Amino acid sequence: MPENHLPTPPVPGAVTVLDAAAIDRILRRIAHEIIERNPDLGPVALVGIPSRGVEIAERLAAHIRQVQGHTVETGVIDVSMHRDDLRLRHRLLPVAESHLPGDLEDRTIILIDDVLYSGRTCRAAMDALSSFGRPARIQYAALIDRGHRELPIRADYVGKNIPTASGERIFVRLETTDHEPDAVWISKS
Secondary structure, eight states, X not given: OOTTOOOOOSSTTOEEEEEHHHHHHHHHHHXXXXXXXXXXXXXXXXXXXXXXXXXXXXXHHHHHHHHHSOOOEEEEOOOGGGOSOGGGOSSOOOOOOOBOOSOOTXXXXXXXXXXXXXXXXXHHHHHHHHTTOOOSEEEEEEEEEOOOOSSSOOOSEEEEEOOOOTTEEEEEEOHHHHSSOOEEEEEEO
């Protein structure tokens, strides 16, 4: 795809805020921040929240491996049954199988998500994680922080802050997950 060609917006009128190159730069920066904050990468595991958080975790692990030469474990934590809004959702997301590194004790688990909004997905991920054990530390990384928190949760690593109005939506598309070129859009509902 030509460098200046942008993928088709997910809805009419959506405005591109990040293209593939910008997303890659952001993930490289977050990888460096993870390295700086966690000098001993041995106990660190990057655990993605399905679906795009899993792909972001894999990409971060690849960047860390490229910079440090150290392979950081990755995993998946499904939050489907730990959400507090199941009865409010128009459609239920498919349940994904959780895959975590062995014993969580003495581990630093970095939860990875694409968009931080109300904080409820992060809370659900922490609840789900506690079903498998008690990590020494939990950190949280989000590609986009759009504000509007309903819970006292903040990301330790933020790719880009995109303040939004309540009627706006953020769309993240990743090639591996969505079979479309990487991009982030904002749109009015």
